[in-house]
Amino acid sequence: MLLNHYRKEIFRPECNPSFQSLHCIAHLDQDITEVLPYLNAVLGGFEYLKEPPAVTFRIQGKIITVHSREIAVNALKSEEEADKILEWLKREINEAWEKRDEIEPKYEGAPKPKIFEILKLLPKTNCQECGEPTCMVFATRMAEGAKGPEGCPPLEGENKQALIQYMSRFNLE
Numbered sequence: 001m002l003l004n005h006y007r008k009e010i011f012r013p014e015c016n017p018s019f020q021s022l023h024c025i026a027h028l029d030q031d032i033t034e035v036l037p038y039l040n041a042v043l044g045g046f047e048y049l050k051e052p053p054a055v056t057f058r059i060q061g062k063i064i065t066v067h068s069r070e071i072a073v074n075a076l077k078s079e080e081e082a083d084k085i086l087e088w089l090k091r092e093i094n095e096a097w098e099k100r101d102e103i104e105p106k107y108e109g110a111p112k113p114k115i116f117e118i119l120k121l122l123p124k125t126n127c128q129e130c131g132e133p134t135c136m137v138f139a140t141r142m143a144e145g146a147k148g149p150e151g152c153p154p155l156e157g158e159n160k161q162a163l164i165q166y167m168s169r170f171n172l173e
């Protein structure tokens with residue numbers, strides 16, 4: 001077993017303490033750097049950094065970043081949810097480590113959509129119906145996985161279908 005114990009720390013974002021979303025940091029008692037490329041291969045990381053070593057996942061609307069000595073999880077509803085995610089990750093980390101001889105390590109994140117390709121298919125009227133100041137900002141948010149094609153009400157017809165098809169190539173949730 002690579003990871004035995006961690007110390008959990010829960011906090012609310014300082015910018016808005018009343019915000020109903022918790023953040024969690026788990027301080028690991030082992031350095032798990034070596035498992036990161038295997039974990040990335042198994043769970044399909046959104047982003048992989050070699051220096052400092054870290055892999056980021058988007059799972060059920062949450063951003064989970066696994067570093068060498070800590071795990072950060074955002075947008076949690078409760079401490080119980082944090083416990084469930086941390087225990088699941090601990091199992092995944094230990095399983096990936098045990099099976100590392102059978103797994104091809106992966107040293108890069110998943111391919112990402114290109115902002116310009118998204119923008120090409122949007123109406124480009126900057127009407128702000130999506131709540132963003134311009135179509136470019138909306139395209140940027142889509143490329144990050146924070147918005148989907150349905151977030152642009154005037155988008156319809158062939159362009160909408162093309163954008164849905166383009167975005168379906170990426171693992172953005």
Ligand code: SF4
Binds near residue numbers: 128129134138154
């Ligand atoms: S609703 Fe669509 S067309 Fe209007 S600003 Fe947003 S992305 Fe552009």
